[in-house]
Amino acid sequence: MSATKKTDIESLVSAAQSGNGEAINALVHAMRPTVEMIAMKYIHSPLEKDDLVQEGMIGLLAALRAYQPKRGAAFRTFAGTCIENAIQTALRKFSRRKDVPTDNMVPLEDYLDHAGTAVSAEDDFLAAESVARLSRALEQQLSPMENEVLRLHISGFRYADIATRLNKSPKAVDNALQRIRKKLTLLFE
Structure with a gap:
C-alpha cells in the first residue's frame, strides 16, 4: 500500500475517533474491500456472505473505538485482527445455537x-x-x-x-x- 493511502486511512481514523460522521462513513467505505476479503475466507461456513460481512463491519467499528495509534500498530493491521475476531465469534455463536430448546418446535x-x-x-x-x-x-x-x-x-x-x-x-x-x-x-x- 502506498504511503499516501496509509496516511489517508490514519487521518480518517483520527477524524472518525473525534466523532466526525463523514470520516466514519469514508473509513467504512475505504475498508469495505478489506472486510469482504476477510469474510471470503469463511464463505464455506454456515453463515451467508452478507452475514459474514456484517459481522466484519461490526469488528471494524469495534477496531475504530479501541484503536490507539500510540501503540505503534497500523490501523489496517489492527482492524484486520478485529474483523477476523468478530467473524470468528459470530461463527462460534452460530455453532453454539444447538442449545436452542426444540420442545416448542413442530416438524x-x-x-x-x-x-x-x-x-x-x-x-x-x-x-x-x-x-x-x-x-x-x-x-x-x-x-x-x-x-x-x-x-x-x-x-x-x-x-x-x-x-x-x-x-x-x-x-x-x-x-x-x-x-x-x-x-x-x-x-x-
Missing part, C-alpha cells in the same frame, strides 16, 4: 398438507414419501440460518422472538424470510 412435515385423504396404506406411504422429498429439497435449498428461521416461524414464533433466539436483528430475520419465500416460489415453479 415441517406436520404442517404440510396432504393432497387429499389417503385411502390405503400405499397412499399413506406415497404421501409421506412426497412430504419427505419436499422437506429434503427445501433443506438443500435453504441455508442453515434460513432453515432455522423457517422452523421457528412455522412453530409460531414472532420475528422478534426468532431474532432473539438466533442472536440476529429482526431485519436479518425478515430478510431471511424474504429469501425463503423466493426459494419456495422457485421450488414450486
